[in-house]
Amino acid sequence: MNKNLQKLFKIAQKPERLAIGLMSGTSLDGLDIALCSFSGNGMKTAFKLLNFVTMPYEESFKDEVKEVFAKKDSVSLEKVCLLNAFIGSFHAELILEALKNWGVTPSDVDLIASHGQTIYHAPQHQHKKSAYGNATLQIGDGDHIAIKTGIITISDFRQKHIAAGGEGAPLALYGDVVLGSKAGENRILLNIGGIANLTYLPRDGDLTKVMCTDIGPGNTLIDAACREYFNKPFDEDATIAYSGEVNEVLLEALLHHPFFNETLPKTTGPELFNLAYVADAQQATRTLNIQKADLVATLSAFTGRSIAGFIRQHFDNNQLHIYASGGGARSPFIINYLKKALPGTFISNSDVLGINADAKEAILFALLGNEAVCGEPLHIGNNPAVLMGKFSFPN
Ligand SMILES: Nc1ncnc2c1ncn2[C@@H]1O[C@H](COP(=O)(O)OP(=O)(O)OP(=O)(O)O)[C@@H](O)[C@H]1O
Ligand SMILES: CC(=O)N[C@H]1[C@@H]2OC[C@@H](O2)[C@@H](O)[C@@H]1O[C@H](C)C(=O)O
Numbered sequence: 001m002n003k004n005l006q007k008l009f010k011i012a013q014k015p016e017r018l019a020i021g022l023m024s025g026t027s028l029d030g031l032d033i034a035l036c037s038f039s040g041n042g043m044k045t046a047f048k049l050l051n052f053v054t055m056p057y058e059e060s061f062k063d064e065v066k067e068v069f070a071k072k073d074s075v076s077l078e079k080v081c082l083l084n085a086f087i088g089s090f091h092a093e094l095i096l097e098a099l100k101n102w103g104v105t106p107s108d109v110d111l112i113a114s115h116g117q118t119i120y121h122a123p124q125h126q127h128k129k130s131a132y133g134n135a136t137l138q139i140g141d142g143d144h145i146a147i148k149t150g151i152i153t154i155s156d157f158r159q160k161h162i163a164a165g166g167e168g169a170p171l172a173l174y175g176d177v178v179l180g181s182k183a184g185e186n187r188i189l190l191n192i193g194g195i196a197n198l199t200y201l202p203r204d205g206d207l208t209k210v211m212c213t214d215i216g217p218g219n220t221l222i223d224a225a226c227r228e229y230f231n232k233p234f235d236e237d238a239t240i241a242y243s244g245e246v247n248e249v250l251l252e253a254l255l256h257h258p259f260f261n262e263t264l265p266k267t268t269g270p271e272l273f274n275l276a277y278v279a280d281a282q283q284a285t286r287t288l289n290i291q292k293a294d295l296v297a298t299l300s301a302f303t304g305r306s307i308a309g310f311i312r313q314h315f316d317n318n319q320l321h322i323y324a325s326g327g328g329a330r331s332p333f334i335i336n337y338l339k340k341a342l343p344g345t346f347i348s349n350s351d352v353l354g355i356n357a358d359a360k361e362a363i364l365f366a367l368l369g370n371e372a373v374c375g376e377p378l379h380i381g382n383n384p385a386v387l388m389g390k391f392s393f394p395n
Helices: 003-013 061-066 077-102 141-148 158-163 172-180 222-232 238-241 246-255 276-286 294-316 330-341 360-374
Strands: 017-024 032-038 048-054 111-122 135-139 154-155 187-192 194-203 211-217 321-325 348-351 391-392
Touching: 003 360, 017 077, 017 294, 017 360, 032 077, 032 360, 048 077, 048 360, 061 077, 077 111, 077 135, 077 141, 111 141, 135 158, 141 154, 154 360, 158 238, 172 187, 172 211, 172 360, 187 294, 194 294, 211 294, 222 238, 222 276, 222 294, 238 294, 238 330, 238 360, 246 276, 246 294, 294 330, 321 330, 330 348
Parallel strands: 017 111, 111 154, 187 321, 321 348
Antiparallel strands: 017 032, 032 048, 111 135, 154 391, 187 194, 194 211
């Protein structure tokens, strides 16, 4: 028997597993690494976050990824090929560095669950090519991580979701249901990363009522404007947004994207929400000459308004508890906007649930890795009931 299979069999039977979850999101700020321990699986999962770090990416690395990131045309296939191996190997180095800093020996870690780097996301409603279905591409091959770290690695989670009828996202659904459900409380777990998404968890625990979908832009447009006009990677503590004024005419135009009328659940990315989209809306509303701080304020309000509008449209605000996570939860502009626009709701940070708001997505991938090893497909409404991820062995 393949010794790796024997090892995997033993890991699946352990009362407690050590798993690393990796997330490198659309913001391209760095690699989120969460070291977690898990016991059990499915709705009986118990987890602890033992360590978490974001290993920031150097500008030179970001520039390389941006060469192939979310670009519909004219990407070097050679670059994609090179980056697929390079990112896998680079992520492995970052993991080893983090483990060293934490004083954890790699051989003590049972598995790595790696999201990879999304370079293109193409749900059917976006590409509209009738001969093709939903598609998505994450690079940073798992074999490179497994070989370099010596740890069994599970990766490329999104393809199974698509093969089973989904859009490949949001995969937060599965972990949010497992870690976030609570009887007696209508909850929304809201993640504001590059793209904003949410999972609605009803108070009666009825899994047919659970809803998980992308909403629209989170920080992606704000970050892009900050990079373009302020030479800053993002609007730290929303100082730029607060120094400007929201342009209501432009805001209304931005809210008219057809994505907002797509049926649920739906997913999106910077392929749709990018500075070209903003420029078109500015052109149409003759607001190309507004102050750059006003633009950042308007884009921040766009995030706030689209999230609040979505929640008002689909849920009863009364006694609704919203738990925010992702980098956007650190933006006072966005959070205050939501508080004002959603009276009757209780808005707090997912930290209060014991889910570190910065680490949440990396934790969710660690959890998907735990499920891949010892879980069973979770039936949640019409969502694909599959175990996701591909296994890479270290030898
Ligand atoms: N102090 C802060 N003030 C305002 N915004 C912040 C702050 N800290 C982080 N952010 C925002 O959060 C972003 C990073 O968020 P996060 O790491 O959740 O995104 P991601 O995981 O890359 O995205 P996605 O979930 O869409 O893949 C930054 O690019 C920035 O826009
Ligand atoms: C294709 C892709 O990488 N999508 C990401 C992105 O970032 C947020 C949103 O868009 C979400 O749909 C997804 O990530 C999270 C982790 C998810 O699948 O739940």
